[in-house]
Amino acid sequence: MELSKIGLSLGFLCFFFLHGVLACSTRKVHHYSFIVSETNFTRLCITKSMLTVNGQWPGPTIQVRKGDTAFVQVHNHGKYGITIHWHGVKQPRNPWSDGPENVTQCPIQPGKSFIYEVTFSDEVGTVWWHAHSDWSRATVHGAIVILPARGTTYPFRKPDAEKVLVLGEWYNGDLKEIIDKATESGAPPEESTAYTINGQPGFPNNCSKETTYRLQVQYGKTYLLRLVNAVMNEEMFFGIANHKLTVVAQDGAYIKPITTDYIMTSPGQTMDILLIANQPPSHYYIAGSPFFDAGFIATYDSSNTSAILEYTGNFAPPASPPYPSLPNIRNRAAADNFTKRIRALASRAHPVNVPKKIDTKIFMTVGLNELLCPDATCGGPNGNKLSSSLNNISFVTSTIDILQAYYRDLPGVFKKDFPDKPLYVFNYTGEVADNTLYPLQGTNVTMIDYGASVEIVLQGTSVQFGEFHPMHLHGYSFYWVGTGYGNYDETTSPKTYNLKDPPEVNTVGLPRNGWVAIRFVANNPGVWFLHCHLERHASWGMSTVIIVKNGPTKETSIRPPPPNLPSCS
Numbered sequence: 001m002e003l004s005k006i007g008l009s010l011g012f013l014c015f016f017f018l019h020g021v022l023a024c025s026t027r028k029v030h031h032y033s034f035i036v037s038e039t040n041f042t043r044l045c046i047t048k049s050m051l052t053v054n055g056q057w058p059g060p061t062i063q064v065r066k067g068d069t070a071f072v073q074v075h076n077h078g079k080y081g082i083t084i085h086w087h088g089v090k091q092p093r094n095p096w097s098d099g100p101e102n103v104t105q106c107p108i109q110p111g112k113s114f115i116y117e118v119t120f121s122d123e124v125g126t127v128w129w130h131a132h133s134d135w136s137r138a139t140v141h142g143a144i145v146i147l148p149a150r151g152t153t154y155p156f157r158k159p160d161a162e163k164v165l166v167l168g169e170w171y172n173g174d175l176k177e178i179i180d181k182a183t184e185s186g187a188p189p190e191e192s193t194a195y196t197i198n199g200q201p202g203f204p205n206n207c208s209k210e211t212t213y214r215l216q217v218q219y220g221k222t223y224l225l226r227l228v229n230a231v232m233n234e235e236m237f238f239g240i241a242n243h244k245l246t247v248v249a250q251d252g253a254y255i256k257p258i259t260t261d262y263i264m265t266s267p268g269q270t271m272d273i274l275l276i277a278n279q280p281p282s283h284y285y286i287a288g289s290p291f292f293d294a295g296f297i298a299t300y301d302s303s304n305t306s307a308i309l310e311y312t313g314n315f316a317p318p319a320s321p322p323y324p325s326l327p328n329i330r331n332r333a334a335a336d337n338f339t340k341r342i343r344a345l346a347s348r349a350h351p352v353n354v355p356k357k358i359d360t361k362i363f364m365t366v367g368l369n370e371l372l373c374p375d376a377t378c379g380g381p382n383g384n385k386l387s388s389s390l391n392n393i394s395f396v397t398s399t400i401d402i403l404q405a406y407y408r409d410l411p412g413v414f415k416k417d418f419p420d421k422p423l424y425v426f427n428y429t430g431e432v433a434d435n436t437l438y439p440l441q442g443t444n445v446t447m448i449d450y451g452a453s454v455e456i457v458l459q460g461t462s463v464q465f466g467e468f469h470p471m472h473l474h475g476y477s478f479y480w481v482g483t484g485y486g487n488y489d490e491t492t493s494p495k496t497y498n499l500k501d502p503p504e505v506n507t508v509g510l511p512r513n514g515w516v517a518i519r520f521v522a523n524n525p526g527v528w529f530l531h532c533h534l535e536r537h538a539s540w541g542m543s544t545v546i547i548v549k550n551g552p553t554k555e556t557s558i559r560p561p562p563p564n565l566p567s568c569s
């Protein structure tokens with residue numbers, strides 16, 4: 001059912017890679033049409049109207065080969081402005097098509113449309129797309145499958161078939177009302193009612209048992225599962241009863257295969273997983289359960305979601321199929337045991353080019369905060385509003401996109417003074433005084449020279465309380481070189497780095513009261529959002545913007561804006 005795909009053309013063309021090398025290849029151009037509109041869905045005995053693309057939830061899958069281009073025409077038939085982000089696609093020199101609202105574009109207004117040019121470069125495997133305005137990404141999202149370049153193949157045995165699995169979250173209420181209400185009151189937003197696999201909560205939810213997603217397999221065959229974590233506010237454990245999973249790629253880059261009983265995935269991440277159907281033909285539960293690591297009794301959805309792995313053949317289906325054993329919701333050791341095994345493939349065909357000498361170092365604290373409320377009349381803790389920040393600055397979204405303001409030199413939209421280290425040094429993960437709770441607020445960006453080797457250390461804090469944060473950078477994937485608990489130490493922490501085969505990802509899990517170090521070469525000029533991929537934290541201001549300046553040539557500079565950019569009101 002590829003109604004969204006409207007065309008394909010093949011051209012022999014030459015183009016410059018980011019590093020300035022001229023390359024020629026058969027590069028296909030794909031055309032898709034996305035109609036964003038309100039559609040009725042029934043789950044958990046509730047019928048509600050929600051925003052979807054082409055009436056589908058999850059939305060249509062985009063399929064390309066490495067290095068192709070997809071033009072996606074997005075028509076907004078909804079009630080509010082919307083933007084779409086191509087999560088994990090670097091969009092070389094073309095931030096105009098990246099999507100975050102008022103960062104790289106103003107929203108596509110109701111009744112209007114915009115054509116995104118999605119330029120693939122070195123990504124391979126699975127990434128995804130989602131809305132990047134208010135909370136509409138809960139229902140406006142889908143997978144992007146990137147097959148190996150023409151004439152090449154997988155660095156593992158070719159699977160017999162491939163399946164997309166999208167982990168999501170169902171809210172009984174209206175998403176726009178939920179976030180608007182929380183923003184106004186300062187209270188935490190209402191949690192979801194269920195997690196979903198391909199849009200279905202599954203067993204044991206009464207009303208949705210019949211519609212549980214079924215993954216059909218044949219005994220003896222190997223399947224490539226392309227798992228997208230589109231959950232809004234919690235990390236997830238995932239497993240299949242009696243079956244091993246072999247993870248072969250994450251975030252659009254290959255890793256050394258990891259064979260495991262369960263995985264942990266955070267919102268924003270994607271994983272390619274090999275599944276061998278080698279168990280007695282029967283039914284087995286596929287399940288996801290939340291992992292939530294916060295030093296506080298915050299609200300979260302504690303339910304499980306399930307689908308069924310259904311073998312073909314003649315057998316009496318079990319009344320209650322085996323259920324996978326997944327770690328408990330608070331089991332941080334189990335989460336760490338999985339993530340610490342992730343290593344880049346680092347083969348001759350898929351090399352690691354981690355920068356060894358660093359030109360630009362940024363140290364950034366990640367914290368939860370409160371905004372003082374007059375007479376303590378707000379709905380958050382202490383009568384305040386919940387907030388969050390990076391380096392103690394809570395991001396304020398501008399009303400003209402930062403990209404346009406930067407490109408056209410419009411004054412007063414943002415400040416180029418995001419601090420490269422905290423203004424106030426304290427014991428980040430220790431006891432923190434209550435008066436440090438209140439952040440600064442602003443639209444402050446970091447300017448980075450083209451070609452610089454960059455290291456960013458993200459430091460979790462216990463301001464208000466510590467929590468796990470999946471941090472996502474647009475425009476790049478980066479090497480995740482180090483991680484630890486407690487405060488980052490400039491002398492001892494770098495000695496623990498993996499510079500040999502660090503995974504190349506676009507979203508990294510910052511452990512509660514811990515740190516992560518990431519490295520990349522700033523070879524993609526543009527305006528790039530950096531934020532927590534837990535939606536409530538991002539809504540509270542856990543975001544910032546990195547501007548990578550133009551290089552010396554046209555081929556190392558931002559492309560001119562497309563003619564049909566949505567206008568800012």
Ligand SMILES: *[C@@H]1O[C@H](CO)[C@@H](O)[C@H](O)[C@H]1NC(C)=O
Nearest residue numbers: 038039040041047048049050
């Ligand atoms: C959606 O459901 C509502 C009632 O719940 C109904 O009024 C409306 O016509 C439905 N819309 C569509 C497109 O079916």
Ligand SMILES: *[C@@H]1O[C@H](CO)[C@@H](O)[C@H](O)[C@H]1NC(C)=O
Nearest residue numbers: 044045046204205206207208
């Ligand atoms: C779901 O099933 C349980 C029994 O398994 C029952 O008590 C409950 O009322 C049902 N809920 C709905 C909404 O049907």
Ligand SMILES: *[C@@H]1O[C@H](CO)[C@@H](O)[C@H](O)[C@H]1NC(C)=O
Nearest residue numbers: 204289304324325326327328
């Ligand atoms: C949900 O998953 C957790 C972890 O595997 C398990 O302890 C719990 O029993 C599951 N709940 C249900 C209803 O199956």
Ligand SMILES: *[C@@H]1O[C@H](CO)[C@@H](O)[C@H](O)[C@H]1NC(C)=O
Nearest residue numbers: 327331332333334335336337
């Ligand atoms: C984590 O791994 C260690 C060593 O492999 C093991 O001893 C421990 O039981 C594991 N913990 C969990 C919670 O899985």
Ligand SMILES: *[C@@H]1O[C@H](CO)[C@@H](O)[C@H](O)[C@H]1NC(C)=O
Nearest residue numbers: 102106397398399400568569
């Ligand atoms: C983005 O800017 C528009 C005006 O162009 C404004 O209406 C909208 O509220 C802004 N969005 C956010 C999230 O601030």
Ligand SMILES: *[C@@H]1O[C@H](CO)[C@@H](O)[C@H](O)[C@H]1NC(C)=O
Nearest residue numbers: 426427428429430431486487
């Ligand atoms: C920071 O706080 C932690 C936890 O309270 C404590 O163990 C550590 O000693 C403190 N570090 C310093 C340098 O004070």
Ligand SMILES: *[C@@H]1O[C@H](CO)[C@@H](O)[C@H](O)[C@H]1NC(C)=O
Nearest residue numbers: 392424435436438439440463
């Ligand atoms: C954040 O900045 C405010 C205003 O300067 C200050 O009161 C507060 O202590 C700072 N908090 C942290 C964690 O640096």
Ligand SMILES: *[C@@H]1O[C@H](CO)[C@@H](O)[C@H](O)[C@H]1NC(C)=O
Nearest residue numbers: 393415417440441442443444
């Ligand atoms: C950040 O930007 C705001 C305006 O958006 C400005 O008032 C403030 O001085 C800037 N710098 C810092 C460090 O907050």
Ligand SMILES: [Cu+2]
Nearest residue numbers: 469532534537
């Ligand atoms: Cu967060």
